[in-house]
Amino acid sequence: MLIKKAQRIQELPPYLFAEIDKRKNALKARGADIISLGIGDPDLPTPRHIVEQLKISAEKAVNHRYPDYEGLLTFRQAAASWYGKRFGVTLDPDREVVSLIGSKEGIAHMPIAFVDPGDVVLCPDPGYPVYATGTGFCGGIVHRMPLLRRNDFLPDLDAIPADVVKRAKLMWLCYPNNPTSAVASREFFRSAIRFAEKNEIILCHDAAYSEIYFDGQAPISFLEVEGAREVGIEFHSLSKTFNMTGWRIGFAVGNAELIAGLGKVKTNVDSGVFQAVQEAGIAALGEDQSCVAESRAIFQRRRDLALEALAKAGLRAYTPRATFYVWVETPKGFSSADFATKVLEETAVVITPGTGFGPSGEGYVRFSLTVADDRLAEALQRIEGLSV
Ligand code: PLP
Helix, strand or coil, X not given: CCCCCCHHHHCCCCCHHHHHHHHHHHHHHCCCCCEECCCCCCCCCCCHHHHHHHHHHHCCHHXXXXXXXXXXXXXXXXXXXXXXXXXXXXXXXXXXXXXXXXXXXXXXXXXXXXXXXXXXXEEEECCCCHHHHHHHHCCCEEEEEEECHHHCCCECHHHCCHHHHHHEEEEEEECCCCCCCCCCCHHHHHHHHHHHHHHCCEEEEECCCCCCECCCCCCCCHHHCCCHHHHEEEEXXXXXXXXXXXXCCEEEEECHHHHHHHHHHHHHHCCCCCHHHHHHHHHHCCXXXXXXXXXXXXXXXXXXXXXXXXXXXXXXXXXXXXXXXXXXXXXXXXXXXXXXXXXXXXXXXXXXXXXXXXXXXXXXXXXXXXXXXXXXXXXXXXXXXXXX
């Protein structure tokens, strides 16, 4: 039988990291000592108290059954309480918080709840690829909003053509930003909220990196800004904050109708997060946040080492105020893909071409500082020796 994939799958570009993995494996087979600064998956272990809670919770038979899709009330209360302490915003755990099987799950499902075929979804470019693929799965039309260095990697909302704005149903924002590492100001969020109100566009803010910030400058949440709750929803993840990428847990907060819409999709396609993982999540979001400060200090030190090495190599980097990424201009004469290939071939260091995040990523590559210190030092030493 000839098995034919659905059009929506056929149209997908190869998942960025799958392509990079293929090249990496070819080099590995030739015996190269590969160091991957490609993927944003922290090398640091999940803090001990979280792992210990999982062990206890995994023993409880009550946790072995189907969870509720929206998450344990105790988990939603813990998320609301963490949010209140961190951002000074009060949330109703019942109506304004939903648990997610990682924020990726919520991001991918959001358009199923709110985007009809032909609706436009405004996506940052460069941006996390799931905004666009989730849109495509629903027959939505992606309109890319270029994030340019001269605008501090914030989208220029006035530059979106009027006919596109008219057809737009939903807009994605992500700050601190992957891949550029930019942070948004209160003023920017204010203008985005005004834009959303005026044009009746749902604002979705991806805050997966809200806790990985530097120099004591904690980024604000989008819900801190007046009017946000009327138009928007914010996605949070325990993945990067607590080094829990493999555990698959996150949550969304904000407008109760948006939360309910997302919840309705979830009741039909998933059955929530393993309750033992949710209880470990409660431990993560609890009183003691010192483990997060420790991670931040590690990433800040790595950022400083990377910036120093990149400067020595003659490469221009945008100084990250948050995230564990460094967004670096490609040297004159190199496309993103050419430069990433040159770095891989000459140094066996994997970095991500900016175009993997959208066409406006051309002219950039992304370094991810998520390998052990000694390996990062080795990678940076190799980069310093690069002939550019
Ligand atoms: N949002 C952004 C910008 C990301 O970079 C990632 C993961 O890399 C996610 C969301 C998804 O994270 P998770 O599904 O682990 O919560």
